[in-house]
Amino acid sequence: MARFKKIIILMIFPDTMHAMMLESQKQPLVLKVVPVPKPASSQVLIKIIACGVCRTDLHIVDGELTQPKLPLIPGHEIVGTVVQTGEEVHRLKEGDLVGVPWLGYTCGSCKYCLRGKENLCENAGFTGYTIDGGYAEYTVAEEKYCFPLPAMYGNASGAPLLCAGLIGYRSYSMIDKNAVNIGIYGFGAAAHILIHVANYKHKKIFAFTRDHDLQAQQFALNLGAVWAGDSSKKAPQKLDAAIIFAPVGNLVPKALQNVDKGGTVVCGGIHMSDIPSFPYSILWEERSVRSVANLTRKDGEEFLNIAPVIPVETEIKTYSLHQASNALNDLRNGNVHGAAVLVMS
Ligand SMILES: [Zn+2]
Ligand SMILES: [Zn+2]
Numbered sequence: 001m002a003r004f005k006k007i008i009i010l011m012i013f014p015d016t017m018h019a020m021m022l023e024s025q026k027q028p029l030v031l032k033v034v035p036v037p038k039p040a041s042s043q044v045l046i047k048i049i050a051c052g053v054c055r056t057d058l059h060i061v062d063g064e065l066t067q068p069k070l071p072l073i074p075g076h077e078i079v080g081t082v083v084q085t086g087e088e089v090h091r092l093k094e095g096d097l098v099g100v101p102w103l104g105y106t107c108g109s110c111k112y113c114l115r116g117k118e119n120l121c122e123n124a125g126f127t128g129y130t131i132d133g134g135y136a137e138y139t140v141a142e143e144k145y146c147f148p149l150p151a152m153y154g155n156a157s158g159a160p161l162l163c164a165g166l167i168g169y170r171s172y173s174m175i176d177k178n179a180v181n182i183g184i185y186g187f188g189a190a191a192h193i194l195i196h197v198a199n200y201k202h203k204k205i206f207a208f209t210r211d212h213d214l215q216a217q218q219f220a221l222n223l224g225a226v227w228a229g230d231s232s233k234k235a236p237q238k239l240d241a242a243i244i245f246a247p248v249g250n251l252v253p254k255a256l257q258n259v260d261k262g263g264t265v266v267c268g269g270i271h272m273s274d275i276p277s278f279p280y281s282i283l284w285e286e287r288s289v290r291s292v293a294n295l296t297r298k299d300g301e302e303f304l305n306i307a308p309v310i311p312v313e314t315e316i317k318t319y320s321l322h323q324a325s326n327a328l329n330d331l332r333n334g335n336v337h338g339a340a341v342l343v344m345s
Helices: 002-012 055-061 155-161 164-173 189-200 214-222 251-258 297-306 321-332
Strands: 015-022 030-035 043-053 078-085 095-098 104-106 140-144 179-187 206-208 225-232 238-245 259-267 289-290 316-318 339-343
Touching: 002 189, 015 321, 043 095, 043 155, 043 321, 055 321, 078 140, 078 155, 095 140, 095 155, 104 140, 155 164, 155 189, 155 251, 155 316, 155 339, 164 179, 164 189, 164 238, 179 189, 179 251, 189 206, 189 339, 206 214, 214 225, 238 251, 316 321, 321 339
Parallel strands: 179 206, 179 238, 206 225, 238 259, 259 289, 316 339
Antiparallel strands: 015 030, 043 078, 043 140, 043 339, 078 095
């Protein structure tokens, strides 16, 4: 019997796994065979089902985010199954479906953590940036930062919820609750999820895409946007708020010009090109510009509670693990409508 058990365990935990590694920035990812990581006492080992490919991954690979661990396994939209738990893990058990987001660790004791702003933690660890992520067959993650997932999201279509969904939701939660007419600049992974939430709450979405990207504009209209057009165009009416997901700084004054008195422009990305100077008059009348950084576990819990009720659905383009660089290139070139996801074999 003891021997039988051991054989099962060996089958579940191979010694090695495939992973796509970033060895140095501005270089293509490399397929490697590496040891399967062992969970620390507070961690779980996860067999990865799928991992989303986020624009942030592109900023890391391209060197626009400058502090990655190297070599690095990117990826922070992980869906998988817990296959082993550390000794101090109590909430999760083997067989549980979980999602692993960008926020991988916080200290719990810095001034930001103590004020309930763990997204700004001074000692935070970020999945797929300062901690190895999900472009691999297995990963380890801190139990406290994993989200249990409903069965409907335990597959590739659930992966984009873990960042595009969460950051989109956090960005949305930064605008006035009474805002009805909302502009979204950049209709990619985050926007195509957020529009489900907005429709559910009877908001009107005005989708701004790269100029002449008729395919993206049609995609937004199909998902329920009341208007879709080029980012350089003026909105057909004043907007109550705008969210910018595209990493393009010159959209900030454009969005401000479209936003009504008292409205907020939220910048949802982690990186943006420089914002050009603009006249004070387009900010005056209590308009504001703000950014969103990372997420809190509370954001994740709120969003993952509401997502299956709405229900949020994603449109995905799937790739195998070794095609990760193709997925990144498609994202860079605007060839993904919805979200790109790596599916492990
Ligand atoms: Zn902290
Ligand atoms: Zn992301």
